[in-house]
Amino acid sequence: MRVDLYEKIWMGVAAALIVIFLAAIVVAAGAYAIHPQSHVETIDPTTVLEDPEFGNPGVAIQPDGSVVVTLVAEMFFFDPDPIEVPAGRPVTFRLTSPDVIHGFEIVGTNANTMVIPGYVSEFTMSFAEPGEHLVVCNEYCGLLHHNMVGKLIVQGVGE
Numbered sequence: 650m651r652v653d654l655y656e657k658i659w660m661g662v663a664a665a666l667i668v669i670f671l672a673a674i675v676v677a678a679g680a681y682a683i684h685p686q687s688h689v690e691t692i693d694p695t696t697v698l699e700d701p702e703f704g705n706p707g708v709a710i711q712p713d714g715s716v717v718v719t720l721v722a723e724m725f726f727f728d729p730d731p732i733e734v735p736a737g738r739p740v741t742f743r744l745t746s747p748d749v750i751h752g753f754e755i756v757g758t759n760a761n762t763m764v765i766p767g768y769v770s771e772f773t774m775s776f777a778e779p780g781e782h783l784v785v786c787n788e789y790c791g792l793l794h795h796n797m798v799g800k801l802i803v804q805g806v807g808e
């Protein structure tokens with residue numbers, strides 16, 4: 650069977666594209682730790698604000714020194730705001746929404762998750778350096794979506 654030269658070239662290009670696409674996934678997952686949620690937890694969105702955990706959002710230091718941030722994203726703010734966490738310790742974020750889908754992105758880090766009514770989003774990360782980060786909602790959630798910003802303050806040791 651004779652394969653035309655141009656056919657061979659385009660077969661090569663198609664194979665190369667597949668390799669590039671697969672490599673992009675591997676690099677994103679390996680080098681940048683970008684991956685789907687590993688956590689599925691549900692909550693009744695109509696009672697979030699009376700929930701023992703999410704009715705009283707805030708930052709709690711655990712006995713082992715780790716930190717849990719319980720946060721509610723609602724039209725059009727984050728509670729708590731600002732979020733104050735210590736540097737150099739694992740911080741677990743637990744988020745939910747009582748109304749519509751919001752986003753939670755800590756600008757300048759790879760923290761970025763959807764906040765979906767009915768579900769608790771959870772991820773853990775630590776912040777090496779003290780400083781301030783902008784927090785933005787990156788899912789269109791209504792007329793004042795563009796005003797839905799917050800602040801995360803990473804405190805150094807002794808602050």
Ligand code: CUA
Pocket residue numbers: 723724725750751752786787788789790791794795797
């Ligand atoms: Cu909340 Cu956009």
